[in-house]
Amino acid sequence: MAKRIDVSGLHVYYGDFLAVEDVSMTIEPRSVTAxxxxxxCGKSTFLRTLNRMHEVTPGARxxxxxxxxxxxxxxxxxxxxxVRSEVGMVFQKANPFPTMSIYDNVLAGARLNNKRMSKxxxxxxxxxxLRGANLWEEVKDRLNKPGSGLSGGQQQxxxxxxxxAVKPSVLLMDEPCSALDPISTLAIxxxxxxxxxxxxxxxxxxxxxxxxxxxxRTAFFNLSAPGKPGKLVxxxxxxxxxxxxxxxxxxxxxxxxxG
Amino acid sequence: xSLTTAQPAGPGPGAGAPRRDLRSGSLPRYFPAALLASSAxxxxxxxxxxxxFGFVLWAVxxxxxxxxxxxxxxxxVESGRKAVDRLVTSLVYICFALAMLPLVSVLWTVLGNxxxxxxxxxxxxxxxxxxxxxxxxxxxxxxxxxxxxxxxATLISVPVGVMxxxxxxxxxxxxxxxxxxxxxxxxxxxxxxxxxxFVVALWIILFGPGNTNGAAGALSLAVxxxxxxxxxxxxxxxxxxxxxxxxxxxxGVPKWRTITKVVLPTSAAGLTTGIMLAxxxxxxETAPLILTxxxxxxxxxxxxxxxxxxxLPVFIYSQVRMGGAVNYERAWxxxxxxxxxxxxxxxxxxxxxxxxxxxxx
Numbered sequence: 001m002a003k004r005i006d007v008s009g010l011h012v013y014y015g016d017f018l019a020v021e022d023v024s025m026t027i028e029p030r031s032v033t034a035x036x037x038x039x040x041c042g043k044s045t046f047l048r049t050l051n052r053m054h055e056v057t058p059g060a061r062x063x064x065x066x067x068x069x070x071x072x073x074x075x076x077x078x079x080x081x082x083v084r085s086e087v088g089m090v091f092q093k094a095n096p097f098p099t100m101s102i103y104d105n106v107l108a109g110a111r112l113n114n115k116r117m118s119k120x121x122x123x124x125x126x127x128x129x130l131r132g133a134n135l136w137e138e139v140k141d142r143l144n145k146p147g148s149g150l151s152g153g154q155q156q157x158x159x160x161x162x163x164x165a166v167k168p169s170v171l172l173m174d175e176p177c178s179a180l181d182p183i184s185t186l187a188i189x190x191x192x193x194x195x196x197x198x199x200x201x202x203x204x205x206x207x208x209x210x211x212x213x214x215x216x217r218t219a220f221f222n223l224s225a226p227g228k229p230g231k232l233v234x235x236x237x238x239x240x241x242x243x244x245x246x247x248x249x250x251x252x253x254x255x256x257x258x259g
Numbered sequence: 260x261s262l263t264t265a266q267p268a269g270p271g272p273g274a275g276a277p278r279r280d281l282r283s284g285s286l287p288r289y290f291p292a293a294l295l296a297s298s299a300x301x302x303x304x305x306x307x308x309x310x311x312f313g314f315v316l317w318a319v320x321x322x323x324x325x326x327x328x329x330x331x332x333x334x335x336v337e338s339g340r341k342a343v344d345r346l347v348t349s350l351v352y353i354c355f356a357l358a359m360l361p362l363v364s365v366l367w368t369v370l371g372n373x374x375x376x377x378x379x380x381x382x383x384x385x386x387x388x389x390x391x392x393x394x395x396x397x398x399x400x401x402x403x404x405x406x407x408x409x410x411x412a413t414l415i416s417v418p419v420g421v422m423x424x425x426x427x428x429x430x431x432x433x434x435x436x437x438x439x440x441x442x443x444x445x446x447x448x449x450x451x452x453x454x455x456x457f458v459v460a461l462w463i464i465l466f467g468p469g470n471t472n473g474a475a476g477a478l479s480l481a482v483x484x485x486x487x488x489x490x491x492x493x494x495x496x497x498x499x500x501x502x503x504x505x506x507x508x509x510x511g512v513p514k515w516r517t518i519t520k521v522v523l524p525t526s527a528a529g530l531t532t533g534i535m536l537a538x539x540x541x542x543x544e545t546a547p548l549i550l551t552x553x554x555x556x557x558x559x560x561x562x563x564x565x566x567x568x569x570x571l572p573v574f575i576y577s578q579v580r581m582g583g584a585v586n587y588e589r590a591w592x593x594x595x596x597x598x599x600x601x602x603x604x605x606x607x608x609x610x611x612x613x614x615x616x617x618x619x620x
Contacts (some may be wrong), residue, residue, distance in 0.1 A: 056508060058432060086510025095502040099524045099615075109510035112520050159506070166510055 002029035002200045003069045003086075003097065003169040005050060010064030011229075012045050012054065020046050021229035023064075025219060029169075032201045034211035035240065037221035037253070042230025043204050046221070050202065051087035052080040068170070085109070088168035092175040094155035096147030103143040105158055106130060109166035120168070125165055133161035134191050143152060145215050153184025160191060164199075170196065173203040179257050189214050208254055220250045267300060270620035284336045291329060291345075298324045322353050366598070373595030376588040382596065386569075387558040391581045398593045400559045401574035404473065405600065408570055409542050409564055412484055417534055419481075420488025421523075427489070428496040429518055446486035454482040455547025462551070473563035476552030476570070480541040487540055491533025495526040527615035535608035539601050545572040571597040 005027040012020040020042035027033045035043040048054040049062045052073060061254070066073050073083045080228060096105045106126045110117055126143070130136040135157040139150070148157050156176060165172060173192075177185040192214050205211050210219055219235040234241065235248045245251045288434035306312040326349040346451045381397040389396035423443070427436060458479040462471050499522050508518040523530070549555075553567030554577050558566050571593050578590040 039402070051509070053505065056505060069537075081508075081513045083510055083511075088511075089503065089509035091502060091509075093502055095500070095506045097503060097521060097525070099521075099527075108507070109512070110514040112507060112510065112516050114516075139287060151440055162506075162510065 002198060004029045004067075005170065005200065006065075006067040006201075007050075007118070008065045008067075010046070010049060010066065012042065012049055012060060012062045014057070015059040016091075018229040020221075021231050023232045025232060027170075027200060027202060028217065029200045030196055030198075031216040032196050032203060032214050034215035034218045035202065035204045035221060036206075036208060036211050036218060037230070037233075038223070039206070040230075041221040041223050043219075043221045044174050045230070047174055047204050048089075050170070050172055051084050051089055053084070053089060055080060065246060085166055086168055087170040087172060088163035088166060090156070090159050090163050090171065090173045090176050092178055094152060094159050094179070096150075096155050096158050098146065098148050100147060101144045102147045102150070102158060105147040106161050106165050108162055119129050129161040129165040130158075132155045132164055132195070134194075135161055136188060151184070153180050153187060155186070156180060156188060157191065160188075160195075164195070168199070170200040170202070173201065175204050175206060178206060185210070201255050208242075212238060217243070220245075220247075220253060222249050222253070268424070283338050286332060286336055290332070293323050294329055294332075295321070298328065305604060311529075322356075325349065326353075347516045361428060369591065369594050369598060372588075372591035374592075377595050379425035381589075381592050384600075385559045389557070391578075391586060392583050394585055396589070398571065398574055398589070398596055399575045400556065401569040401571045401593060402596065403559055403561060403595070404552065404556070404568040404570040404602070405542060405572075407563055408473050408476045408480060408548065408568060411474065411535070411537060412480035412541060414539055415481040415538070416484040416488050420485045420534075420537075421492050422531065423485075423489045424496055425518060425523075427493050429514070429522070443486045443489050446482070447490065449483065451479075451483055451544050452550070454545040455550035457482065458547070459550050471551045472552065472566055473552050473560070473568035476548045476568065477563060479547035479551050480544060483544065483547070484541050487537040488534060491536060492526075492530055495529030495533060496522060498529065499525045521566035521606065524615070528612040529606050531611045531615065535604055538604060542601060542604075543572050543597060545576050548573050549576065571600070 007026075008024045010020070010023045011018060023046055034147045035047060037043050045054060045060075050066060052062075054060040054062060062074065064074070068083075068086065072078070073087075096102075097108060100108060102112060103126055106129050107117075107122055110122075110125070127136060127140075130139065135154060138154060139158075142149075149153065149160060156179075160171075160176075175187050180188065189210065192203065195201060196216075203211075203214065215238045217236065218241040220233045220241065221230050222233045223230050234245060234247045236246075241250065243255055245254065251257075299317075299321045302324060303312070306317055306320070309352035327344065329349065330342050330346045333345045383399050383463055384395075384397040384404065385400035386396040387400070423439070427439060431439060457473050459471060461478075462475045502523055503525060504517055507521045508514070512520075548570050552570060552573070554569075554573050556569040560566060575590045575593045575597070578586040578593065
């Protein structure tokens with residue numbers, strides 16, 4: 001069910017402002033691709049164009065092609081709502097629905113879309129998703145308690161469980177660990193390792209050790225100057241990017257000499 | 260008796276380099292309370308000595324002397340900053356007392372005058388067949404009218420108001436949004452009697468003259484209520500974090516389901532409070548109801564679409580206009596009833612709000 005993403009010639013605009021310029025890349029299925037780069041270089045913006053979430057921001061638009069396997073998600077007859085059920089997303093800040101219990105949060109994707117589901121099937125989906133997110137053992141006795149009562153790391157894993165419960169083929173993660181302590185971060189990273197067997201995973205991170213630990217391939221984004229659009233500088237095997245980068249900018253960034 | 264601890268003189272112990280002393284003198288903790296009590300007692304004593312004791316004068320002089328003494332003492336013993344703090348604290352409390360004064364006074368007066376006639380009989384009979392000067396009759400028909408008219412007004416304005424707010428927050432952009440918000444603000448400023456005249460004119464066009472009824476009253480109240488509901492609902496919907504909407508979109512949920520199943524439930528408690536405030540705003544309206552629902556109905560009428568309907572504010576108005584002692588008693592009792600109805604509504608709103616509020620544990 002994991003799918004390949006092919007991006008070619010993608011520009012992203014906020015109104016008249018060109019935020020990301022001419023990105024082309026291939027994201028392999030069943031692997032983890034990390035986006036690194038300094039703040040404001042457009043990696044989150046680019047990530048959001050992969051499931052058309054950028055359209056939620058007024059004035060934002062993208063030009064170019066994004067192929068999900070062979071389907072262009074920007075084709076005129078494509079429904080962004082359906083794209084998003086195929087390409088799930090986990091956000092920087094854990095955002096469980098405050099009015100719902102843990103159980104209902106996991107089922108939110110199905111419940112909010114009014115899918116009919118037997119009690120047994122729902123129970124099974126909840127247990128599978130929570131086990132998949134390494135959270136089942138911690139919450140199995142309080143499934144009917146509100147999700148907002150969990151710790152930050154648990155909430156983030158709950159959000160991952162919620163995202164996987166709709167069975168997407170791609171999972172986008174926008175700095176999923178930036179608000180978490182090292183132990184919770186480790187739990188999420190273990191989870192990412194496990195999830196890549198079934199999903200195509202794209203993760204934006206500011207933490208280069210994390211990119212080196214979890215990803216198979218890494219893409220480095222940068223601005224040529226403040227106020228200029230962000231660009232994809234270099235993309236390749238994570239090992240290679242971190243040991244023998246081709247571009248000087250990449251080397252400067254990963255060795256901490258700037259950015 | 261020493262109420263103060265002296266400020267230590269000079270720099271604290273420390274060899275060589277001058278060290279800044281971090282300590283400062285302070286008034287004992289019981290000082291403000293003790294000062295307030297003693298100044299109240301002293302002022303009362305002085306006023307009684309001059310045999311000119313008046314409650315207002317006593318309160319003003321007490322507050323004044325307390326403020327002056329506490330600031331002076333603080334400036335002497337503590338620092339200038341703490342003296343200013345004590346001055347502002349006193350001013351804030353005095354302002355709070357001034358703000359509470361009318362509220363307490365109104366409640367006290369209404370209770371005092373209204374209890375004379377406020378009983379089960381008053382609440383359960385109408386004025387049907389009662390001559391205005393007879394020692395009988397009650398406000399049941401007015402309670403019925405108030406509940407029916409306000410309920411109908413709520414039924415009209417809540418869907419319109421909440422949906423307008425949803426449109427403004429979730430959909431509207433640019434000029435359209437600014438225009439609607441401008442007109443909502445203008446509507447907030449409509450004098451209530453103008454709303455009443457508007458509906459009377461409408462009813463004359465639709466049904467001919469002399470055919471006003473409870474529904475007309477409800478509509479005029481709805482005109483007044485809608486902008487209040489829109490503004491308060493709009494504030495509440497804006498409080499829902501954008502994160503939650505995005506989380507829902509990211510699950511492949513369409514926008515309308517996100518609004519009905521995530522945004523509205525998350526803000527339900529706030530929406531309820533806003534609606535209750537809007538009801539409280541219109542339940543005491545008199546002028547539009549005199550024009551529309553009539554001021555001479557005496558019998559119980561549950562039917563909004565048939566004939567005149569009495570309501571509590573209009574009942575108060577018409578009783579006061581009759582001018583007899585028993586009429587005044589009825590008016591006060593009806594005023595008490597109206598306040599109790601509003602308080603009951605607020606209590607209900609709190610309960611409902613608590614029911615909907617997101618729980619954390």
